[in-house]
Amino acid sequence: xxxxxxxxxxxxxxxxxxxxxxxxxxxxxxxxxxxxxxxxxxxxxxxxxxxxxxxxxxxxxxxxxxxxxxxxxxxxxxxxxxxxxxxxxxxxxxxxxxxxxxxxxxxxxxxxxxxxxxxxxxxxxxxxxxxxxxxxxxxxxxxxxxxxxxxxxxxxxxxxxxxxxxxxxxxxxxxxxxxxxxxxxxxxxxxxxxxxxxxxxxxxxxxxxxxxxxxxxxxxxxxxxxxxxx
Numbered sequence: 001x002x003x004x005x006x007x008x009x010x011x012x013x014x015x016x017x018x019x020x021x022x023x024x025x026x027x028x029x030x031x032x033x034x035x036x037x038x039x040x041x042x043x044x045x046x047x048x049x050x051x052x053x054x055x056x057x058x059x060x061x062x063x064x065x066x067x068x069x070x071x072x073x074x075x076x077x078x079x080x081x082x083x084x085x086x087x088x089x090x091x092x093x094x095x096x097x098x099x100x101x102x103x104x105x106x107x108x109x110x111x112x113x114x115x116x117x118x119x120x121x122x123x124x125x126x127x128x129x130x131x132x133x134x135x136x137x138x139x140x141x142x143x144x145x146x147x148x149x150x151x152x153x154x155x156x157x158x159x160x161x162x163x164x165x166x167x168x169x170x171x172x173x174x175x176x177x178x179x180x181x182x183x184x185x186x187x188x189x190x191x192x193x194x195x196x197x198x199x200x201x202x203x204x205x206x207x208x209x210x211x212x213x214x215x216x217x218x219x220x221x222x223x224x225x226x227x228x229x230x
Contacts, residue, residue, distance in 0.1 A: 010052075012075060016083055026049070026050070029053065061078060062075050084140040086109070089107075090134050092127060104134060121142055130156065158225075159215075167194065167228045169192065169194050170190060172224050174224065175219075
């Protein structure tokens with residue numbers, strides 16, 4: 001796969017992100033590029049959007065269907081890799097370095113362009129193959145996610161993989177439903193919460209401050225934590 005310019009990579013990423021919300025046209029891309037330039041280290045100034053789209057069309061990464069812009073099969077594959085790099089970079093900067101979401105987003109816009117594929121997989125493994133970014137956006141899985149038996153223990157892991165007696169901090173939660181997330185938040189369990197694992201069978205039992213909670217295995221699998229050093 002040829003190396004693309006940062007401008008073209010950001011165009012593919014932007015089109016893919018907008019397509020998650022609905023049909024994409026040049027006007028939507030231009031507006032989103034202005035917002036990106038204002039809030040992060042983007043490389044798609046308004047005057048270059050049309051040039052980037054033309055370049056993507058010429059490279060057969062994007063096609064026009066009337067007013068709509070659509071990623072081709074190869075364009076979608078490349079956009080998926082860019083999204084994966086960006087959202088893993090955000091996760092790394094947010095979880096490991098405790099940067100606030102806005103700063104993590106800004107730095108990820110620069111950091112994502114220099115990550116080699118093997119580095120991306122190493123970051124993914126280190127973080128425990130997170131399914132979502134700090135903002136809840138899905139992280140496309142990579143080949144490393146198919147084989148989780150790695151020598152290095154992930155920095156962030158599912159609560160179900162933590163041994164009994166371990167103390168940990170909740171990094172993120174990837175719930176199957178919003179209602180489930182709301183219920184966990186209602187009992188004070190969310191990102192940043194500190195817990196101690198008391199038992200894993202027949203239910204996962206944790207101590208959360210002065211409160212003891214019993215969680216079923218499915219919910220425990222959706223809670224990702226960073227263990228305290230032992």
